[in-house]
Amino acid sequence: MASNTRLQIIIFTISLCNLSLMSSSSWRSLDTQTDYRKWVSWNVENYRKKTALQPQSINETPSGGGGKALDIKLSKAEMNKVTMTVSQDGTADYTTISDALHTIPLYNTRRVILVIKPGVYREKVTVPRALPFVTFLGDASDPPTITGNDTASVIGRNGVPLKTFQSATVGVDANYFVAINIKFENTAPHVIGSAGGQAVALRISGTKAAFYNCSFYGSQDTLYDHTGLHYFNNCFIQGSVDFIFGYGRSLYENCSLNSVAKKVASLTAQKRSTSSMASGFSFKDCVVTGSGTVYLGRAWGDYSRVVFSYTFMDKLVLPQGWSDWGKKKLDS
Template sequence: MTSKSISFTVLVAILATFASKVLVINPNPELFLKYLVHLGPTSSIIIAKFIPFNFDDFRRHRKHPDKGKPVSICDDFPPNFPPPETNTTLTLCVDRNGCCNFTTVQSAVDTVANFSMKRTVIWINSGIYYEKVIIPKTKPNITFQGQGYTSTAIAWNDTANSANGTFYSGSVQVFAANFIAKNISFMNVAPIPRPGDVGAQAVAIRIAGDQAAFWGCGFFGAQDTLHDDRGRHYFKDCYIQGSIDFIFGNGKSLYEGCQLISMASPVAPGSKGINGAVTAHGRASADENSGFAFVNCSVGGTGRIWLGRAWRPFSRVVFALTSMTDIIAPEGWNDFNDPTRDQTIFYGEYNCTGDGANITSRAPYVQKLNDTQATLFLNTTFIDGDAWLQSFNS
């Protein structure tokens, strides 16, 4: 590792260490990151991917490698960017170095006109944007366009304790309808909770608006990483990492081709203890039309975990055509230790593969779906996608 670059793994570990010791984060990113360098490298289990992070990017000018003359880093931008506004689209540009209209994501969001019917694309350059971002109900039709989920990230460090509740701890909180995110990561870098910690839940993103779509995005945290709160949502080719209930809420969502990675602590061979769960769906009554469907996904990582537990009595989750490693406990699921929920929860599996997909020892309330039953969950009709879901390139 050179002095000019640091892996995102190391950076996030440092962020977590720093966040656990300091209540007020330095708002100046250059000074903040220079301080982090002096903390020294450390290992991290918050994130398993790498994002090259070049500290030269914080200098507005650098020397030309051949002539030694100063050139602006903004010269890397294509001419006439962002493109001019059209009748249907407005593009705003965010760059932490000042090469665009905005240096923070929230400042770009704040500029969007209330109740605009136009699609506002907020193009976000590579880098870590250490800020808390809120998109209110009054600002629908916003797109976050990153440069790759291993290149662009929004991160913050709130917990249930610091934010007065888990629901408010999200680094990004989306209350508006028709939100789209492409090729960007959402992170909560609060310290990883220890067993029994109270108020340590730390959400990376809360999605409380209807008709949201995420393409090639990353979600990183530990407990309660992705708050799939309410509304119809689509996740395609995403990377989702956490430990306990790391996908939770009462949304009606389709996860297609996603990697679900447990970062629960490794367990001793033969141990029957459980230290994590992928989902905690919050359907409270049979009248609620919600649920999570995972199709062509993969489940792996560390620990010994459940596919889901019944946060509320009508919890509904289906895993179909998904590969599972042996981190999945044989019983597969948990009724929140409330047997009265066994008659109302809907947990189904369909044609899954891998060592963790053996259903012979599954809990008695788990359903092995047939072709007809599974059809309801296998494509975007589950979320009424024909009525609202746009293609990636639209």
């Protein structure tokens, strides 16, 4: 079970998402792993110097870090954890994930760990913004699957199409969300040339979120890395078109990206829209494999920012690497 120390490390690692996307004239040549570690250490020290005098109170909105304390809100939440169990066989506290979430008090200040037993959970799950500090914890030997098949074109209860945002099987709006050993899935197939085929397995819109040993299965738009600071470690992400996309500021470490594209597609679609926007995806020590022919990314925004470092890329990756999405001004 996630310990106090481990979860604090998670949040500290997420803070490094800022750093992995920074650049400096002092560290222009990164020839080895040693250089990389030195570069990260330099950035950490520089970041600490800049933020050392910034106060951090319990009422602060979560941001990129700073202050003398790591994260007061998180520390307090971890000191008073509560655990709930979910299982479809009736032997746990709840039979559905949604039922368990509905019992958590609004504006919760405690770490709530939902221990989700193995099984296939066919439900549309939303973690609202008013429920921070929620953890989904599965069994590493038999991870539970949360599955759905909504697409952007599906008509919702209000009589209008869901669109991409609402197509997610699991949507997280809360801050401080953690998932460990969970399989997120959207089984809607990708039909080439069809409109409204976006089918999100997970949408993460809260900040300071972490995912360990999780898998994300989908086709078009699998993982909506919407907005906020996010850390992915030892995760498997599969899709066909733009299957990691959004405005997020995220670090992917030791992750596997698997394409199931039938023709030419793109792994990422990052939407950094201005030069001042703190947004971008960083992939370190990852593996890119699968079918089809893929670009590493295409420029959804005018200032899209994606970095791959120390990553194995199979022959499916196009030599030019990137697509400007038809915007000639981005050919640089």
